[in-house]
Amino acid sequence: MLAHGARDAAWAAPFERVAAAVRAARPGLAVALAYLEFMAPDLPSAGAALAQAGCRHVTVLPLFLGVGGHVRKDLPVLLERLRAQHPGVRWTLAPTIGEDARLVAAIAAIALDAADAEYDVRL
Amino acid sequence: MLAHGARDAAWAAPFERVAAAVRAARPGLAVALAYLEFMAPDLPSAGAALAQAGCRHVTVLPLFLGVGGHVRKDLPVLLERLRAQHPGVRWTLAPTIGEDARLVAAIAAIALDAADAEYDVRL
Numbered sequence: 001m002l003a004h005g006a007r008d009a010a011w012a013a014p015f016e017r018v019a020a021a022v023r024a025a026r027p028g029l030a031v032a033l034a035y036l037e038f039m040a041p042d043l044p045s046a047g048a049a050l051a052q053a054g055c056r057h058v059t060v061l062p063l064f065l066g067v068g069g070h071v072r073k074d075l076p077v078l079l080e081r082l083r084a085q086h087p088g089v090r091w092t093l094a095p096t097i098g099e100d101a102r103l104v105a106a107i108a109a110i111a112l113d114a115a116d117a118e119y120d121v122r123l
Numbered sequence: 124m125l126a127h128g129a130r131d132a133a134w135a136a137p138f139e140r141v142a143a144a145v146r147a148a149r150p151g152l153a154v155a156l157a158y159l160e161f162m163a164p165d166l167p168s169a170g171a172a173l174a175q176a177g178c179r180h181v182t183v184l185p186l187f188l189g190v191g192g193h194v195r196k197d198l199p200v201l202l203e204r205l206r207a208q209h210p211g212v213r214w215t216l217a218p219t220i221g222e223d224a225r226l227v228a229a230i231a232a233i234a235l236d237a238a239d240a241e242y243d244v245r246l
Contacts, residue, residue, distance in 0.1 A: 001234060006191035014188055014221035015229075021231035022238075030240055061237045063230065065126070065188065066134035076246045091243040094237035097230055098137035106229035107137075107186065108144035108222055111124060114184045114217035115145075115152055121216040123199045 002043055003063040005035030030055050043078045051086040058091050065098040125166055126186040128158030153178050159193055166201045174209040181214050187220040
């Protein structure tokens with residue numbers, strides 16, 4: 001699972017919750033988080049660790065809402081590098097999560113709740 | 124609903140789907156999309172349009188997965204500006220969508236599917 005990354009360590013919390021939920025649901029599945037910027041590991045490192053752990057098929061899931069330059073330009077380069085460095089592993093790419101109707105529906109449900117709620121977050 | 128924005132117009136598609144779903148579910152609710160960078164409208168413009176349309180309470184929902192500098196630093200400045208420019212409107216801030224357990228659950232479900240599927244997206 002590849003996320004953008006940020007300078008603030010707390011930024012990664014939702015992604016760590018996702019990884020924990022996936023691991024809990026599928027204990028036999030090797031799950032790794034990787035980041036494009038600012039945070040470690042990057043995709044080459046996370047991929048190398050999975051290959052080293054014996055994975056023979058790794059699906060890269062972009063944890064991005066929109067498909068922009070990071071997904072369309074940065075990710076193909078990283079995938080080609082993984083394929084070149086670990087030819088014994090099959091590297092495939094899943095659709096970006098923002099393309100999935102379940103994500104759109106979840107965000108819409110959150111938005112409808114937010115319109116009704118008396119939230120007033122102080123940052 | 125405030126999203127990051129990107130250079131590529133197609134990036135906004137998931138957010139536009141969310142807005143369409145919210146409008147379909149609640150036709151009486153004024154719904155606006157705004158962007159921090161690259162895309163229009165920005166939050167001051169979208170907020171001004173809602174105020175002009177007669178909205179008296181606007182809830183700003185950050186469409187970000189992680190809470191980083193954009194949410195913690197940029198957004199409070201924009202909210203203060205909206206409050207100063209439109210004192211007749213109550214401006215409140217909802218939690219960032221990535222903080223919501225429904226979003227985490229949706230992403231985890233997508234990730235579990237991706238692990239099973241034979242996706243191979245070509246970018």
